[in-house]
Amino acid sequence: MVTRRYAIVGLGSRARLFARSLASSPRAELAAFCDPSETRMRVHKGWIGASVPGYRPADFAAMLEKEHIDVVVVCTPDHTHADYVVAALHAGCDVVTEKPMTTDVDGARRILTARRETGRSVRVAFNYRYNPVHRRVRELLAAGAIGEIGSVEFGWLLDTAHGADYFRRWHRDKANSGGLLVHKSGHHFDLVNWWLGSGPETVFAFGRLFFYGERNGRRPTAPDDRFALDLEASPLLRALYLDAEREDGYVRNQDVFAPGVTIEDDVSVLVRHRGGVVLNYHLHAYSPREGYRVAFSGSSGRLELEVRENEYPSGAEPKAEPGRARLTVQRHWEPPEVVLDEVLGEGHGGGDERMLAExxxxAGPDPLGCAADHDSGLQALLTGLAANRSLATGLPVPVDDLLGEIGEPG
Ligand SMILES: NC(=O)c1ccc[n+]([C@@H]2O[C@H](COP(=O)([O-])OP(=O)(O)OC[C@H]3O[C@@H](n4cnc5c(N)ncnc54)[C@H](O)[C@@H]3O)[C@@H](O)[C@H]2O)c1
Known part of the structure; x- marks a missing residue:
């Protein structure tokens, strides 16, 4: 069996999933870590019980050469993805990057150019595609269960533990994350692109910071103590972040009402897809419960998926509880048919494990096309970038304008 040598850059919480899988896979050799924090690299080595050489970001290129790396897994803050993806491609490596592929037009242009020049592969870790319920939606739509699709309604609720977490750390600055429209909704836009088999054409958005941030913190309905994340109380948060704070100054539990929040917490987006389907999307990050609803209206009926996740947060620390999904198809003049009504698996509905295997x-064959490449990464990003531009200009944004700036055909 051929084994490939992997390096992980960015040893925060998301890297844990990749480190564990790589350390136990017969097809992989976990050959190097790269992170500014020695503490976090040490914690990860302890978790997997292996001695992996650790490098500083300044030594990334030297690391790839010295450790003969074949594949780089990028788990750093979003705005740094492009630099690592491009450097890895030019060093002859393939890349698996966490979503979003990058956060801006410049990053997209650089990644796509480097990919073309090197011919290496870029995979984006869109794990939501691997959730069995989302796969079922794709199968049903592709099989014509509701005929030709006319429009999509999609609403996503983040609760005051999970949602608040984006306002405690680097994500709160739009320059780091692209805002929730890029960082979080990118998952959802990718799902819609994949479900429909088409990308965005025109995007219009409204959005604002309604609940978190300095001004909203003055409301009596925003009690600080509900949002204060106790790093001491969680062994994982303590090891990864509190114990490392002195080393690199990364504060994991900033006050969600402190100054410096430049992202939105409530966004509405209208997207006309190529081919004419219209998506009506909404996300907010201060809901009392967590879950989502997506509905497709078609020429011969309607498909609805409702997923209820955490009913209410028990504290400030985000906890992923298994959700319950109900998927129905209703054809015109017929009663609804319940396709499934079941509890989802852990780790994004079991999607994380399936994605890693693939x-x-x-994993076996991929008839539903779950594997997401650079183009899927780009298409998901385009909706978020266009929505951000629409927020700034107040106008609908033709996606071809962005593609022109990126240097890709419309
Ligand atoms: N697919 C998913 O469901 C999912 C879930 C969580 C996070 N993510 C993605 O994973 C990535 C990491 O998120 P996280 O929650 O683990 O963040 P984190 O803050 O916990 O970890 C980030 C790590 O990157 C390191 N880092 C910072 N700047 C760096 C640089 N210039 N070079 C190298 N390392 C650097 C930090 O020291 C830290 O160890 C993000 O892109 C995020 O979008 C995806």
Whole structure:
């Protein structure tokens, strides 16, 4: 069996999933870590019980050469993805990057150019595609269960624990994350692109910071103590962040009402897809419960998916509880048919594990096209970038304008 040598850059919480899988896969050798924090690299080595050489970001290129790396897994803050993806491609490596592929037009242009020049592969870790319920939606739509699709309604609720977490750390600055429209909604826009088999054409958005941030913190309905994340109380948060704070100054539990929040917490987006389907999307990050609803209206009926996740947060620390999904198809003049009504698996509905198996080459064929490449990464990003531009200009944004700036055909 051929094994490939992997390096992970960015050893925060998301890297744990990749480190564990790589350390136990017969197809992979976990050959190097790269992060500014020695503490976090040490914690990860402890978790997997292996001695992996650790490098500083300044030594990234030297690390790739010295450790003969074949594949780089990028788990750093979003605005740094493009630099690592481009450097890895030019060093002859393939790349698996966490979403979003990048956060701006410049990053997209650089990644797509480097990919073309090197011919290496870029995979984006869109794990939501691997959730069995989302796969079922794709199968049903592709099989014509509701005929030709006319429009999509999609609403996503983040609760006051999970949603608040984006306002405690680097995500709160739009320059780091692209805002929730890029960082979080990118998952949802990717799902819609994949479900429909088409990308965005025109995007219009409204959005604002309604609940978190300095001004909203003055409301009596925003009690600080509900949002104060106790790093001491969680072994994982303590090891990864509190114990590392002195080393690099990364504060994981900033006050969600402190100054410096430049992202929105409530966004509405209208997207006309190529081919004419219209998506009506909404996300907010201060809901009392967590979950989502997506509905497709078609020429012969309607498909509805409702997922209820955490009913209410028990504290400030985000907890992923298994959700319950109900998927129905209703054809015109017929009663609704319940396709499934069941509890979802852990780790994004079991999607994380399936995605890892596929990324490591341990999965079978992929008839639904779950594997997301650079183009899927770009298409998901385009909706978020266009929505951000629409927020800034107040106008609908033709996606071809962005593609022109990126240097890709419309
Ligand atoms: N697919 C998913 O469901 C999912 C879930 C969580 C996070 N993510 C993605 O994973 C990535 C990491 O998120 P996280 O929650 O683990 O963040 P984190 O803050 O916990 O970890 C980020 C790590 O990157 C390191 N880092 C910072 N700047 C760096 C640089 N210039 N070079 C190298 N390392 C650097 C930090 O020291 C830290 O160890 C993000 O892109 C995020 O969008 C995806």
């Amino acid at each position: 990324l490591l080459g341990d």
